[in-house]
Amino acid sequence: MNILVDAHIFDDKYQGTRTYIKGLYSALIPIAKDWNFFFIASDVEQLEKEFGTTSNVNYLSYKSTNKFYRLLFDLPKIIKENNIDYAHYQYISPPFGKCKNIVTIHDILFKENRFKKFFPLKYRMLNGLLFKISAKKADVLLTVSNYSKEKINEHYNIPLKEIFVTPNAVPADFKCSNNNIKEKYSLSKYILYVSRIEPRKNHLALLKAYRKMKLWEQGYQLVFIGIEDIVSVELDGYKEKYKLELGKNVLWLNEVDYEDLKCFYHDCELFVFPSFAEGFGIPPLEAIVMDKKVLCSNATAMKDFNFKEDMTFNPSDVEELKNKIKKALYDDNFHKIASKEGVLLKYNWDTIADNFYKLINSKKRSVENE
Numbered sequence: 211m212n213i214l215v216d217a218h219i220f221d222d223k224y225q226g227t228r229t230y231i232k233g234l235y236s237a238l239i240p241i242a243k244d245w246n247f248f249f250i251a252s253d254v255e256q257l258e259k260e261f262g263t264t265s266n267v268n269y270l271s272y273k274s275t276n277k278f279y280r281l282l283f284d285l286p287k288i289i290k291e292n293n294i295d296y297a298h299y300q301y302i303s304p305p306f307g308k309c310k311n312i313v314t315i316h317d318i319l320f321k322e323n324r325f326k327k328f329f330p331l332k333y334r335m336l337n338g339l340l341f342k343i344s345a346k347k348a349d350v351l352l353t354v355s356n357y358s359k360e361k362i363n364e365h366y367n368i369p370l371k372e373i374f375v376t377p378n379a380v381p382a383d384f385k386c387s388n389n390n391i392k393e394k395y396s397l398s399k400y401i402l403y404v405s406r407i408e409p410r411k412n413h414l415a416l417l418k419a420y421r422k423m424k425l426w427e428q429g430y431q432l433v434f435i436g437i438e439d440i441v442s443v444e445l446d447g448y449k450e451k452y453k454l455e456l457g458k459n460v461l462w463l464n465e466v467d468y469e470d471l472k473c474f475y476h477d478c479e480l481f482v483f484p485s486f487a488e489g490f491g492i493p494p495l496e497a498i499v500m501d502k503k504v505l506c507s508n509a510t511a512m513k514d515f516n517f518k519e520d521m522t523f524n525p526s527d528v529e530e531l532k533n534k535i536k537k538a539l540y541d542d543n544f545h546k547i548a549s550k551e552g553v554l555l556k557y558n559w560d561t562i563a564d565n566f567y568k569l570i571n572s573k574k575r576s577v578e579n580e
Contacts, residue, residue, distance in 0.1 A: 214297040217251040227300045237563035303344045313348035317489025321365045328410040354490040357511035378492045379557040386476035400431040402478035404493045408440035412484040419531045426459040475500040
């Protein structure tokens with residue numbers, strides 16, 4: 211079977227969809243030896259670094275970086291030329307093409323009234339239409355959490371039995387290979403949050419809790435890792451207002467390389483994930499696998515994790531977050547409430563890839579028997 215993977219996200223900024231494709235297909239390639247994989251993006255060299263050079267892996271290049279040109283012209287032509295049986299897309303698939311479509315819709319948070327304020331009107335209008343069309347016409351529709359599955363069912367009226375969950379997972383190599391992060395970045399003890407910056411990610415709540423608790427007086431710094439994706443006026447105003455008070459105790463890093471990122475997790479005293487809304491939310495799981503103390507928002511897809519109550523908080527309640535931080539930092543028994551073994555058992559790419567392989571083969575057999 212020939213499967214095409216739209217991997218244009220590897221040409222762009224780092225985000226969850228990239229982690230998803232990398233994790234799923236890195237585990238799938240050695241399992242699905244009877245499949246031929248065709249990865250397509252503009253930067254073929256980057257794809258080769260990500261997925262290797264095994265005999266059943268092929269790389270193709272887009273002629274244009276324009277999204278609509280790719281969908282309308284590049285992809286249908288490439289599908290025909292390479293006899294593609296299935297093509298896998300994130301969110302949006304071409305309107306036509308001679309193959310079966312696999313579509314992963316990670317979330318449709320913008321459809322919920324309470325979260326619309328986090329998404330520009332143009333984004334909601336355009337993607338609201340394109341996501342729905344792609345979901346409706348998908349031969350295999352995937353999402354990454356039960357929360358997103360229920361919302362797709364609710365807003366797009368697609369039966370639950372026709373939506374399959376293939377969650378994100380923690381990579382097997384998620385380990386710190388060097389241990390000089392504190393020296394390299396002039397850090398002592400620190401609290402960590404990894405996420406791109408936009409209002410929905412709620413960096414402000416953690417910054418407020420840190421300032422109100424005056425945690426720098428107890429020797430704790432605060433580290434944020436992630437690029438600014440959408441300007442947060444309220445966050446910027448708070449940073450400016452309290453810049454003398456917070457000073458060098460708060461470190462903002464746009465991006466760090468993968469090896470450093472793993473070591474930032476490894477060396478933190480506490481990981482906090484205060485996001486208002488997620489389709490999945492992999493960072494808390496990565497922190498748990500590093501055997502770190504974790505506090506996680508109890509909103510949207512994060513409920514799927516079934517974390518114990520002491521680990522969760524209402525992302526709108528800074529006072530609750532303060533109390534949870536205090537307990538996490540100063541209660542010696544806190545680190546025992548999360549099991550990295552449980553996370554690795556449920557969220558590992560080998561199991562997820564094997565389930566995906568069986569699902570697509572089953573779908574293919576059903577089509578052949580029609």
